[in-house]
Every structure is written in structure tokens, then in C-alpha cells.
Amino acid sequence: MSNIMLASATCINGLDTDGPPTNPTRRLDLIMEQCRTSETTEPAHRPAMMEPYVTSLIRMLSQMGYTDVSYSSEERELNLRHVYLKTTAHFVQPSTRLGTDVKRMQAFIQTIVRMMVYSYPKLPLDVMSDLSIYYTYTVILDDCKQRTADTMQTFTVDLIHGSEQRHPWWQAVNQHLPSLLKHYGPFCSMTIFRSTLDFFQGCWIEEHEFQGFKNSHNYPEFLRRMNGLGHCVGASLFPKQDFDESKHIPEISTVIAEMEQ
Structure with missing residues (x-):
């Protein structure tokens, strides 16, 4: 998969590679907490490699007069939950994981779900979910030996x-x-x-x-x-x-x- 897309999602939101939870909703709650934490993190704590990118992005949006607001934290949490559950439901069957172990699969899904919800805020949820499944497949292939x-x-x-x-x-x-x-x-x-x-x-x-x-x-x-x-x-x-x-x-x-x- 595009390393830039994965790196952006990982750098901004972090990548939790703990083992699979017995309760997926509990795992999602932890993801939400990580997202809330990252939102309150001071800019100085972002990786140094992200600073030029963030600065350029802010300057570009300012010059465009961009004033759109995607959605509230509550809406974002609901979207994260929806896309996460739809994606994990698809990959419950071992045949869809194509030999990827469960721990890595969990990390892939968490990264892709974050990327989808943060990068595609205007897409309908059903489209966002199907794209999340698609991009998870691309990561599986990229990781395949x-x-x-x-x-x-x-x-x-x-x-x-x-x-x-x-x-x-x-x-x-x-x-x-x-x-x-x-x-x-x-x-x-x-x-x-x-x-x-x-x-x-x-x-x-x-x-x-x-x-x-x-x-x-x-x-x-x-x-x-x-x-x-x-x-x-x-x-x-x-x-x-x-x-x-x-x-x-x-x-x-x-x-x-x-x-x-």
C-alpha cells in the first residue's frame, strides 16, 4: 500500500499492535482514548518529520480560504466505531485474512480505519466501510511473503x-x-x-x-x-x-x- 498513506495515519494517531481483544468494543474504546489523547497533544510532541508537512498544509488551506469543519469529536467516534466494526466483521473468517496472524491483522485494521475516518470525512459511511476493507486488503498484500x-x-x-x-x-x-x-x-x-x-x-x-x-x-x-x-x-x-x-x-x-x- 502507499507508504505515505500508512505513515500519515500512523504518525498522527499511533499504531497499537497489542493482541486481539476478547471484546472488540473494548478495543475500540482504547482507540478512541488514543485519538482523544492525540488531539490534546501539544504540536511540539508531533514527530519532527511531520512539522514541514503540517505547516505546508495549514498555509495551503489558509490561502484557499478553507473554512469547512468536518465533524465533531462525538461524530468522529461514532464513525470510527461504525467503520471499525464493519471492517472487523469482514475479516472474522480466516479465509479473508489470507494467512495474516490475528495480531498483525488487528494492527492493520486499526491503522486503516483511522486513515479512512480522518482522511475521508465527507464520504457516506457505507462507502467509507467498503473502502476500509479494500485498503486493508492492500496492506495484507504489501505485507505478504x-x-x-x-x-x-x-x-x-x-x-x-x-x-x-x-x-x-x-x-x-x-x-x-x-x-x-x-x-x-x-x-x-x-x-x-x-x-x-x-x-x-x-x-x-x-x-x-x-x-x-x-x-x-x-x-x-x-x-x-x-x-x-x-x-x-x-x-x-x-x-x-x-x-x-x-x-x-x-x-x-x-x-x-x-x-x-
């Missing part, structure tokens, strides 16, 4: 013919994608799916731990853009219940282009 090539021999032909994929990750993600893509029009749906293909292929390349040949100056940027999920992030901002694609493709494509960077 299984070699890809053995299950990819017939990938393209199976994709064209609509046959079941052999790779376990694609089997699981293909079960979820219809639930996610139903929230979007054809343009954004295609963009999200295409970005998913790019992300998977980027992870496949990274399995080889290849950093690029000495004079291949374009390689690092090529790989970063391939598995950065920028197109998916951009397209996911425009659910069809809020935006008419037929009227806003120029604006949507511009946002996608900027998010890719």
Missing part, C-alpha cells in the same frame, strides 16, 4: 474470460470489489480496478527486492507510482451518489492526476 509467480500463469486469460483467479489475494479481493465499486460510476470504477492491477504488479516487482540499475533514473519513480494507489485514492473521492461522472470527468481526472504525485 508468498511468491506470486506460481499463481499468475493464467492470470490474464482468466481475467479476460471471467474465470476464477488462482492467486488467493485476487480470489478474496474479487469477492469484495463488487461491493466497493457499486458506489461509483463506470469511470471511477475502472480507475479503481486499474489502480488495483497496478498495485498488485508493483508488489510483484518488489518481491525481487530490486532497487533499479545504476543508470535507470526513472525506475524508482515508476515503481512508486505503480504501487502508490494514487489513481484509486483520487477516484474514490467521487462516489456516484454525490457526483455525476458525466458532468465532472475533467475535474475527477485532474484530481486523480494530482493525487498520483
Whole structure:
């Protein structure tokens, strides 16, 4: 998954990797407490690496005259609870975790839920929840140590013919994608799916731990853009219940282009 997205969620909110709770609601209460604590933390306690980013963001929003308020702390807690419970419910079955141990799964879900609620405050809750599940799958793949090539021999032909994929990750993600893509029009749906293909292929390349040949100056940027999920992030901002694609493709494509960077 995009390291920037994960780093932002982790740096701002922290990452609790304690073992799975017997009572998920109790675990969520702890998450809420962490969020409340972070909101009262003085800026000096933020990691130094975040200061230039936060300063630039504040300056940009000020120049734009941005005055919007997302939602109150109470609303945020309700949204965190809703998205967390929906996401954990999806990954209760071992088949959806794809071999990821429960402790790591808990850490993944907590990070992604925070990212979704803090970064997508205007999305409807059902869209936010389905995106949370989707992004959790991307973290699972990014963390996976299984070699890809053995299950990819017939990938393209199976994709064209609509046959079941052999790779376990694609089997699981293909079960979820219809639930996610139903929230979007054809343009954004295609963009999200295409970005998913790019992300998977980027992870496949990274399995080889290849950093690029000495004079291949374009390689690092090529790989970063391939598995950065920028197109998916951009397209996911425009659910069809809020935006008419037929009227806003120029604006949507511009946002996608900027998010890719």
C-alpha cells in the first residue's frame, strides 16, 4: 500500500499492535482514548518529520480560504466505531485474512480505519466501510511473503474470460470489489480496478527486492507510482451518489492526476 498513506495515519494517531481483544468494543474504546489523547497533544510532541508537512498544509488551506469543519469529536467516534466494526466483521473468517496472524491483522485494521475516518470525512459511511476493507486488503498484500509467480500463469486469460483467479489475494479481493465499486460510476470504477492491477504488479516487482540499475533514473519513480494507489485514492473521492461522472470527468481526472504525485 502507499507508504505515505500508512505513515500519515500512523504518525498522527499511533499504531497499537497489542493482541486481539476478547471484546472488540473494548478495543475500540482504547482507540478512541488514543485519538482523544492525540488531539490534546501539544504540536511540539508531533514527530519532527511531520512539522514541514503540517505547516505546508495549514498555509495551503489558509490561502484557499478553507473554512469547512468536518465533524465533531462525538461524530468522529461514532464513525470510527461504525467503520471499525464493519471492517472487523469482514475479516472474522480466516479465509479473508489470507494467512495474516490475528495480531498483525488487528494492527492493520486499526491503522486503516483511522486513515479512512480522518482522511475521508465527507464520504457516506457505507462507502467509507467498503473502502476500509479494500485498503486493508492492500496492506495484507504489501505485507505478504508468498511468491506470486506460481499463481499468475493464467492470470490474464482468466481475467479476460471471467474465470476464477488462482492467486488467493485476487480470489478474496474479487469477492469484495463488487461491493466497493457499486458506489461509483463506470469511470471511477475502472480507475479503481486499474489502480488495483497496478498495485498488485508493483508488489510483484518488489518481491525481487530490486532497487533499479545504476543508470535507470526513472525506475524508482515508476515503481512508486505503480504501487502508490494514487489513481484509486483520487477516484474514490467521487462516489456516484454525490457526483455525476458525466458532468465532472475533467475535474475527477485532474484530481486523480494530482493525487498520483
